[in-house]
Amino acid sequence: MADVFISYSRKDKEFVQQLDEALKRRGREAWVDWEGIRPTEEFMRAIYGAIEAADTFVFVLTPDSIASVVCGREIAHAAAHNKRMVPVVARDVNAADVPEALAKLNWIFCRETDDFAKAIETLITALDIDLAWVHAHTRLLTRAIEWEAKGKNNSFVLRGDDLRDAEQWLAQAGTDKERQPTALQTGYIIASRKAAANRQRITLGAVSAGLVVSLILAVLAWSQRNEAQSQARIAGAGRLAGFGLSYLRDQLPLALLLGVEACRAADTAEARNTLLSALQMEPGLSTFLHGHRGPVTSIAFSPDGSTLVSGGFDGSVRLWDWKQRRQVAAPLHVFEQRHSGSSNEVRCLSFSPDGASVAAGTQDGDFCIWDVSARRLRGEAVRFGGTVTSVVFSPDSKSLAVSNVVDLSLRNAATGERIGEPILGLGAAWQPQFGAGEPACVAFSRDGKLLALDVREELWLWEIATRQPLGKLTGHTEWITQLAFSPDGKVIASGDRTGVVRLWDVVRRQPIGEPIVGRSGWVLHLAFSADGKILSWGGLDGAIHRYDWEHATFIGQPIFVGEMASFTVSPDSRQIAVGAKDGTIRLWEVEPAPLLGEQIGGRTSHLAFSKDGTLLAVSGEHVEIFDARARKKLGTLEYWDGVQSLAFVGASKVLAMGCQDGTVRLWNAVTRQPIGAPLVGHLAGSYIWSIASSPDGKLLASGGSDGTLRFWDAQARSPLGESLEGHKGGVYCVAFSSDGTVLASGGDDKNVRLWDPRTRRPQGSPLPGHLAAVWSATFDPTGKVLCTGDDAGGVLLWDVASHRPRGELPRSFVNRVSGLSFSPDGKTLVMAGFGGTLRFVDAESRQPLGVSAFTEGEYFTVNAIAFSPDGKTLAVGLNNPPGLFLLDASLDTWQRRAARRANRNLSLAEWKRFFGTLPYRRTFAELPPGEGVSDD
Numbered sequence: 001m002a003d004v005f006i007s008y009s010r011k012d013k014e015f016v017q018q019l020d021e022a023l024k025r026r027g028r029e030a031w032v033d034w035e036g037i038r039p040t041e042e043f044m045r046a047i048y049g050a051i052e053a054a055d056t057f058v059f060v061l062t063p064d065s066i067a068s069v070v071c072g073r074e075i076a077h078a079a080a081h082n083k084r085m086v087p088v089v090a091r092d093v094n095a096a097d098v099p100e101a102l103a104k105l106n107w108i109f110c111r112e113t114d115d116f117a118k119a120i121e122t123l124i125t126a127l128d129i130d131l132a133w134v135h136a137h138t139r140l141l142t143r144a145i146e147w148e149a150k151g152k153n154n155s156f157v158l159r160g161d162d163l164r165d166a167e168q169w170l171a172q173a174g175t176d177k178e179r180q181p182t183a184l185q186t187g188y189i190i191a192s193r194k195a196a197a198n199r200q201r202i203t204l205g206a207v208s209a210g211l212v213v214s215l216i217l218a219v220l221a222w223s224q225r226n227e228a229q230s231q232a233r234i235a236g237a238g239r240l241a242g243f244g245l246s247y248l249r250d251q252l253p254l255a256l257l258l259g260v261e262a263c264r265a266a267d268t269a270e271a272r273n274t275l276l277s278a279l280q281m282e283p284g285l286s287t288f289l290h291g292h293r294g295p296v297t298s299i300a301f302s303p304d305g306s307t308l309v310s311g312g313f314d315g316s317v318r319l320w321d322w323k324q325r326r327q328v329a330a331p332l333h334v335f336e337q338r339h340s341g342s343s344n345e346v347r348c349l350s351f352s353p354d355g356a357s358v359a360a361g362t363q364d365g366d367f368c369i370w371d372v373s374a375r376r377l378r379g380e381a382v383r384f385g386g387t388v389t390s391v392v393f394s395p396d397s398k399s400l401a402v403s404n405v406v407d408l409s410l411r412n413a414a415t416g417e418r419i420g421e422p423i424l425g426l427g428a429a430w431q432p433q434f435g436a437g438e439p440a441c442v443a444f445s446r447d448g449k450l451l452a453l454d455v456r457e458e459l460w461l462w463e464i465a466t467r468q469p470l471g472k473l474t475g476h477t478e479w480i481t482q483l484a485f486s487p488d489g490k491v492i493a494s495g496d497r498t499g500v501v502r503l504w505d506v507v508r509r510q511p512i513g514e515p516i517v518g519r520s521g522w523v524l525h526l527a528f529s530a531d532g533k534i535l536s537w538g539g540l541d542g543a544i545h546r547y548d549w550e551h552a553t554f555i556g557q558p559i560f561v562g563e564m565a566s567f568t569v570s571p572d573s574r575q576i577a578v579g580a581k582d583g584t585i586r587l588w589e590v591e592p593a594p595l596l597g598e599q600i601g602g603r604t605s606h607l608a609f610s611k612d613g614t615l616l617a618v619s620g621e622h623v624e625i626f627d628a629r630a631r632k633k634l635g636t637l638e639y640w641d642g643v644q645s646l647a648f649v650g651a652s653k654v655l656a657m658g659c660q661d662g663t664v665r666l667w668n669a670v671t672r673q674p675i676g677a678p679l680v681g682h683l684a685g686s687y688i689w690s691i692a693s694s695p696d697g698k699l700l701a702s703g704g705s706d707g708t709l710r711f712w713d714a715q716a717r718s719p720l721g722e723s724l725e726g727h728k729g730g731v732y733c734v735a736f737s738s739d740g741t742v743l744a745s746g747g748d749d750k751n752v753r754l755w756d757p758r759t760r761r762p763q764g765s766p767l768p769g770h771l772a773a774v775w776s777a778t779f780d781p782t783g784k785v786l787c788t789g790d791d792a793g794g795v796l797l798w799d800v801a802s803h804r805p806r807g808e809l810p811r812s813f814v815n816r817v818s819g820l821s822f823s824p825d826g827k828t829l830v831m832a833g834f835g836g837t838l839r840f841v842d843a844e845s846r847q848p849l850g851v852s853a854f855t856e857g858e859y860f861t862v863n864a865i866a867f868s869p870d871g872k873t874l875a876v877g878l879n880n881p882p883g884l885f886l887l888d889a890s891l892d893t894w895q896r897r898a899a900r901r902a903n904r905n906l907s908l909a910e911w912k913r914f915f916g917t918l919p920y921r922r923t924f925a926e927l928p929p930g931e932g933v934s935d936d
Helices: 010-025 043-053 063-067 069-080 116-128 131-149 160-172 183-212 215-246 252-265 269-280 891-902 908-915
Strands: 004-007 056-061 084-089 285-289 296-301 308-312 316-321 346-351 357-362 366-371 388-393 399-404 407-412 418-425 442-444 450-455 458-463 468-473 480-485 491-496 500-505 510-517 523-528 534-539 543-548 564-569 575-580 585-589 597-601 604-609 615-620 623-627 632-636 643-648 654-659 663-668 688-693 699-704 709-713 718-724 731-736 743-747 752-756 774-779 785-790 795-799 804-808 817-822 828-833 838-842 862-867 873-879 882-888
Touching (some): 010 056, 056 069, 131 183, 160 215, 215 269, 252 269, 252 285, 269 838, 269 891, 285 891, 366 399, 399 442, 418 450, 442 480, 450 480, 458 480, 597 623, 597 632, 604 643, 604 882, 615 643, 615 873, 615 882, 623 654, 654 688, 663 688, 774 817, 828 862
Parallel strands (some): 004 056, 056 084, 643 688, 688 731, 731 774, 817 862
Antiparallel strands (some): 357 366, 442 450, 458 468, 534 543, 597 882, 604 615, 643 654, 654 663, 709 718, 743 752
């Protein structure tokens, strides 16, 4: 096994030799084809084997390597096996020519004009990221390939610790683009678990046969049976969790359901990882609506935003109460298929501005108008000779413009009858150009006086009163697909097949600014916000853009909603409804809340829960008190002098604050009044970086920038003894164990110290191991394990009784670990990083769960975290951007969130696939049974 496989063109051999030597000098072994292939080996077989056995695939990007057929095969093989890939640019290339597998990655530039040494250091850093996980990926891949080559013989499956390690590895996989298992690896691990379960059943059967021998053997068999059942549940949970991860990107509701079922089978790290990963997929996607069979081809919000209407490939028109996540009764209508071999899909639909009517047109030429409240047709259904491409109500809801392959005409909204002669097509006096065909889109101006329509790549304005065209607007180079008037009617937007959007001044009939070029491809929908300032559109690539047209700037990044057949924006511009090709309607929030929770406050530097969980104290620009359960602010303390730390005193509502003037101050959090005089003992002007209360509320401990640690009598509000000077430099964190018998402290000297609060003396020597200042510390609920984090991203575990290290957690941070917190049940550890990372970790296996709960980046600063006493909520404080967030943090809250998001149960076919002959049951009792199951 080599560290690196280097793929390159022979024309770049000199550069690769230099690269190989640089890697060797840094202790990295590279496989290069000039020395790796023995003369008797088949060329590509050796290449493929070397790629499989290497941890990282490095591709030397040059025009020659991109053009090389062999290099193309190597890239494809590495991508097929999900190898970590690192592109190194040796000579400039045309980005459009680079294969997609490499184009989407960050490139390391190592051209003649670049700093070679710096480039090599960047490459070494890239190779060392997540190295343990990558090693495991390579090892499992080679073993899985061997297993497959041997006919999937059980002699080659994983066993014992190897199997458990592999299942933990799989639990981490699939949560982001950098961690992807192959189907072969997943199948190999699942097969290994099945083989282990079979061996267990054989063992259990042998022991059971001996039950007749003696009572001792009976007891032994009973114990082994329980163990076997437990292992079977764990195996079942691992199987469900593995399947759930494989569906994350393509069938998210199914992944959510399997994650919940896995957790119910056995509360393992693998199961929690799958559930949390599914909850964290697609930020902003709030829920799914299920009902259509096949693509949802057209969709629209009612004018008040309370109802959705959708039409599908299945010919059905359905109404939805999207806030309640349910369909309103049965389908409003189902269009019959008129031609064999083709569906009568709904091609267009529209809500009337007064919300009383819905109109729809189909592939086969059906056109209907319904009274929404009465759920019946208005007038007679109309049948055209071909596809209805557009239906849109006039602003007064009295008429419609209906476009089909025959003509474009105005229709009475009450009866469906045509008003006057056609505007365009057969029988029309006006023909803009020969063979123009039907308009793909039509739009009324907001005053109802004008009609805009497309004639291929031309935009025409038509005056309704005179029934005459006012002229055309030209500029598009491809056929126009969408039109929208601004609320004031002064601007019209048009989008075409290439993804170009143009804005036009209606009065002057001139373009406004330059064409807006997004990446959406065929524009599916255009919508102005209610105030007319923001234009939204999206296309076939699944990207939805928001554009401030007055300032000619895009708002934020595109919202990627995945492949879609239709979409619409709510009247308040806060929701996006996407009609997907799998038959679901997906609701997205334009400005989504953070993953797993909601924001309730602003800039936050420190926070603390009261022991009963009713109050949450927060310091930021002020010190504020929140009702933690109602999630609302109760008031602000009339004091601010750079509060650096917070802690509630025992079970009381007394709040202790460490300040930057060197004092500790006590306040009543309910009355928001000070209690007594400030506690003085630290050096004046020093920062009180940390403060903690003993569980019984009798003691306070504080650490300051003056390098001292102090104990205080919380009731008498007086210092206990002299300052303790065990640290050299500032004391940044202090924490009491759950029984109050140990205090931990960490500071600028990189050491962790343990203290006896009764004697105020150190317990043993400092605990070394950190490579930077220690900024955070927390005990698990038993008080037996201490977790500490430093300024360089290191997180260490310690055995409190023996003062020995218990290992290091997987490195998730590149800078300060600003917060650590165990859940009250001890199963979960949360780690916060100053660079914006917030990770859940399984406390037993030490494996990360899901992905970071916040977007990591230089502008994000997670300052503080704390679990609520019941463990259901995690409070998170951010400084930049400012925010106080409350996140769901327990298994039961995750399951409730999964129910809201998936919004369905397993179908009967899915149940049989994953649970075989077991009787069907609902995963979520409050939701209807899945497809194929009778409603009980």
